[in-house]
Each structure stands twice: as C-alpha cells, then as structure tokens.
Amino acid sequence: MFDRPTGGERTVLVHLQTPGDSQDLSELQELAISAGAVPVATVTARRATPDPRYYLGSGKVEELQDIAREHRAGLVLFDQALTPTQERNLEKALNTRVVDRTGLILDIFAQRAQSFEGKLQVELAQLRHLSTRLVRGWTHLERQKGGIGLRGPGETQLETDKRLIANRIRQIQKRLEKVEQQRNQGRNARRKAFAPIVGLVGYTNAGKSTLFNVLTQSSVHAADQLFATLDPTLRRHELQGNLGLVVADTVGFIRDLPHELIAAFRSTLREASEADLLLHVIDASDPRATEKILEVNGVLNEIGAEAVPRIEVLNKIDRVEGAEPRFERDARGGIHRVWLSARSGEGLLILERAFEEFFGTRRIRRGLHVGCSDAALRAKLYRSGRVLRDEADGCGGWNMEVEMEPRAWCLLVREGYLADRHEWAEDVAA
Numbered sequence: 453m454f455d456r457p458t459g460g461e462r463t464v465l466v467h468l469q470t471p472g473d474s475q476d477l478s479e480l481q482e483l484a485i486s487a488g489a490v491p492v493a494t495v496t497a498r499r500a501t502p503d504p505r506y507y508l509g510s511g512k513v514e515e516l517q518d519i520a521r522e523h524r525a526g527l528v529l530f531d532q533a534l535t536p537t538q539e540r541n542l543e544k545a546l547n548t549r550v551v552d553r554t555g556l557i558l559d560i561f562a563q564r565a566q567s568f569e570g571k572l573q574v575e576l577a578q579l580r581h582l583s584t585r586l587v588r589g590w591t592h593l594e595r596q597k598g599g600i601g602l603r604g605p606g607e608t609q610l611e612t613d614k615r616l617i618a619n620r621i622r623q624i625q626k627r628l629e630k631v632e633q634q635r636n637q638g639r640n641a642r643r644k645a646f647a648p649i650v651g652l653v654g655y656t657n658a659g660k661s662t663l664f665n666v667l668t669q670s671s672v673h674a675a676d677q678l679f680a681t682l683d684p685t686l687r688r689h690e691l692q693g694n695l696g697l698v699v700a701d702t703v704g705f706i707r708d709l710p711h712e713l714i715a716a717f718r719s720t721l722r723e724a725s726e727a728d729l730l731l732h733v734i735d736a737s738d739p740r741a742t743e744k745i746l747e748v749n750g751v752l753n754e755i756g757a758e759a760v761p762r763i764e765v766l767n768k769i770d771r772v773e774g775a776e777p778r779f780e781r782d783a784r785g786g787i788h789r790v791w792l793s794a795r796s797g798e799g800l801l802i803l804e805r806a807f808e809e810f811f812g813t814r815r816i817r818r819g820l821h822v823g824c825s826d827a828a829l830r831a832k833l834y835r836s837g838r839v840l841r842d843e844a845d846g847c848g849g850w851n852m853e854v855e856m857e858p859r860a861w862c863l864l865v866r867e868g869y870l871a872d873r874h875e876w877a878e879d880v881a882a
C-alpha cells in the first residue's frame with residue numbers, strides 16, 4: 453500500500469502493431485517517463501486494424517485487465533491516438549485511467565509550460581482536445597484538475613460544460629492574440645537590429661538547446677527528456693560572431709505531434725518559419741534518425757517553413773563509432789550537412805564556416821518603415837540593397853522591403869541610419 457513510487461504513477465504501456473508500422477515501445481516509454489509516470493509493464497498487440505470499440509481485440513483487453521491489476525497500475529498509456537469512444541470503453545473495462553498519445557504529449561507540455569504564452573497555448577490545445585471528448589461528462593473534467601474551474605456531477609452538465617469550454621477557448625484565444633502582438637513587437641525589436649536569424653529545429657532530444665548554448669554561450673535548460681524546451685529563446689551568436697547572427701532555440705517536434713498543439717503553438721513555431729536559415733538538428737546516434745528527419749520535414753512543411761534554407765546538423769557524433777566532424781555540399785555547392793558534437797565541441801568550427809559561407813554571400817530580406825524625414829536612409833537603401841517593395845504609406849513615408857547582405861544591414865545600424873522608428877509592424881515573409 454505504501455510502495456507507490458513518489459512522483460510517479462504506476463503505468464502500463466500499450467503498443468498496437470499494425471502492418472507496415474515499424475514503431476516499438478521505446479518512444480512511448482521515453483514519453484511516459486518524461487511525463488513523470490513509472491512504467492511497470494508493457495503490452496504489445498498485433499492486429500490488421502484497430503478495433504473500433506476497444507482499439508484492441510477482446511482477448512487483449514482481458515490480458516491488459518489482468519496485467520493492470522497484477523501491477524496495481526492506475527494508468528494505461530496507448531501509443532496511438534484513441535477515439536473518445538475507445539478511450540471511454542477502455543476506461544470502463546480496465547477500471548483505470550486511460551490516456552492516449554495525444555493526451556500524454558499534451559500533459560508533458562502542460563507540465564513544461566513556463567511562460568504566460570506557453571501556458572495559454574497548452575491550455576488552448578488541451579481544451580480543444582477535451583471538447584472532442586466531452587461525450588462522457590464529468591470524469592474527464594475532473595481529470596483536468598481544476599484547469600478550467602468546473603465542479604459538479606452528472607451527464608446533465610454536458611451542455612453547460614460545452615458552453616463553458618467554448619467560452620474559455622474564446623477567452624484564451626483573445627489573450628493569446630494580445631500576447632502575440634507583444635511578441636511581434638519583440639520580433640521587430642530583433643529585426644530592428646536587422647540581424648540574420650538562425651532557427652534551431654529538430655526532433656525532441658536531438659540536442660538543439662545544447663547546440664544553442666554553445667553557439668550563444670548561454671545556459672538554457674537542456675536535458676535528457678522529451679520536450680525540455682517549450683518557449684522560444686533568442687540570443688546573439690557569440691562564437692566567431694562578427695556576422696551579428698541571432699540564434700533561436702525552439703520546441704522540439706515528435707512523430708504525430710497532436711494537431712491541436714501545432715495549431716496552438718503556431719505563433720511560437722513561426723520563429724522557425726521566419727528564420728533566414730534553419731539548422732535541422734539530428735541525433736546522429738539514433739537508429740531512428742532517418743524516420744525522425746522525415747517527421748521534422750513534415751512539420752516544417754505544415755508550418756510553412758519549407759522554403760527556408762536548411763542545413764542538417766548531425767549532432768552527437770561523439771556517440772557514433774568512428775564518426776569524424778565533416779561536412780557535405782549540395783549540388784549547388786553550399787554546405788548542407790555538418791557532422792559535429794555540441795557536447796564535445798568537435799565540428800563547431802565547420803558550422804561556423806557554414807554560417808560564414810551562407811551569410812557571406814546571401815542577401816537577407818527585411819521590411820521597414822521609412823518616415824518622410826528619412827530620405828537619406830531611403831537613398832542609402834537604394835544604393836546598398838535591392839528594393840523589392842516601396843510603397844507610400846499615405847503620410848509622406850514609405851513601407852519598404854529590401855534585400856541586402858547581412859553585413860550591409862549591420863553597417864546601416866552601426867552608422868546610425870537604422871533605428872527603432874524603422875520597425876515595420878506588418879510582417880514581411882522571409
């Protein structure tokens with residue numbers, strides 16, 4: 453009775469193998485541990501397709517019942533998304549709480565969210581997920597532990613619940629809009645330095661934050677757990693650094709990232725889609741690296757970042773037998789793949805070289821507002837850059853979109869031509 457491990461719920465992990473599915477239980481296990489659960493048993497089943505009522509076949513459900521009882525498990529985790537009906541039926545049959553992959557990932561995000569915006573985004577995703585599952589009334593709401601501040605018994609509350617949730621969703625959306633506006637100002641404040649932005653993206657636990665820390669000499673949280681990072685962080689690149697780059701660390705991706713989360717985190721993920729260069733950080737020591745690369749590319753497409761130039765960083769070579777720091781060029785001659793170790797530092801100079809090459813030749817595009825008294829700046833922009841858009845703002849000034857080399861932008865800032873007032877509220881697609 454007293455042997456329940458502190459801080460963790462005894463949990464059975466269930467994986468259903470369908471034909472053509474090559475997944476195993478390892479990722480579910482990592483997710484469960486990252487969420488603070490204590491896996492006590494695992495069950496694997498094989499079926500051509502999931503059963504519509506119980507997801508598993510009836511024999512497996514019975515087996516699962518026994519295992520859960522035997523191990524005194526209070527929670528059963530499923531490796532895939534369950535329908536609300538399956539979840540409800542399973543909870544009844546197993547007499548434990550049942551959480552699917554989506555619920556589990558949402559739970560980890562809820563535990564990790566630090567910033568005001570992050571918390572709102574997670575709550576929004578949770579409410580959206582919950583609203584599809586309200587068919588069964590209170591049990592689910594209670595599970596949200598006061599997250600939405602509802603109390604009361606019975607199915608009769610269902611309609612009220614739905615309305616309350618819809619209200620709360622609207623409320624959060626409004627707040628998020630406000631926070632996002634402030635963030636946009638932050639984004640412009642960064643652009644005010646008109647620095648090129650390097651965004652770190654990749655599967656969770658690939659080593660993005662570790663690389664971020666060495667590139668910017670900071671100490672953001674990096675840990676051997678899934679989704680250690682939720683809030684985007686931006687810092688100046690500090691190594692050889694005369695390019696004046698800004699590096700952005702972002703939330704990691706995962707297979708079947710719940711679409712509620714992608715939607716809720718759209719503004720955060722925009723940090724990635726708006727970068728001038730993406731570093732796709734990959735754990736080179738991971739046997740599933742290839743699959744994970746495809747997953748990440750999928751999410752990048754989904755958030756509209758497919759056109760942003762990308763360098764693949766194969767990290768953790770210190771764990772790969774015989775791997776040396778090196779790079780590969782693509783057909784156009786640009787460095788598109790770098791092998792390094794963020795932990796040992798091997799190969800970092802190669803990455804620096806890739807930055808130099810990339811930003812040394814490339815122009816970056818920025819939008820800015822030039823007031824009527826800034827004719828000198830406007831002339832300067834025409835001289836040093838390529839003006840892609842130049843529209844009168846109706847008040848004697850101009851909204852401009854200009855392409856220049858990073859160094860030329862830096863020079864304009866240093867010479868005092870560019871300042872806060874040139875921020876342009878409207879976002880310019882990178």
Ligand SMILES: Nc1nc2c(ncn2[C@@H]2O[C@H](COP(=O)(O)OP(=O)(O)OP(=O)(O)O)[C@@H](O)[C@H]2O)c(=O)[nH]1
Binds near residue numbers: 655661676793
């Ligand atoms: N051996 C080795 N371990 C590394 C290296 N880079 C990162 N790690 C470890 O990998 C784990 C995950 O690193 P993070 O930097 O937190 O990974 P992340 O991509 O930011 O992960 P999330 O924020 O969870 O998406 C940590 O335990 C790191 O110490 C490396 O080059 N070699």
Ligand SMILES: [Mg+2]
Binds near residue numbers: 661681
């Ligand atoms: Mg991280």
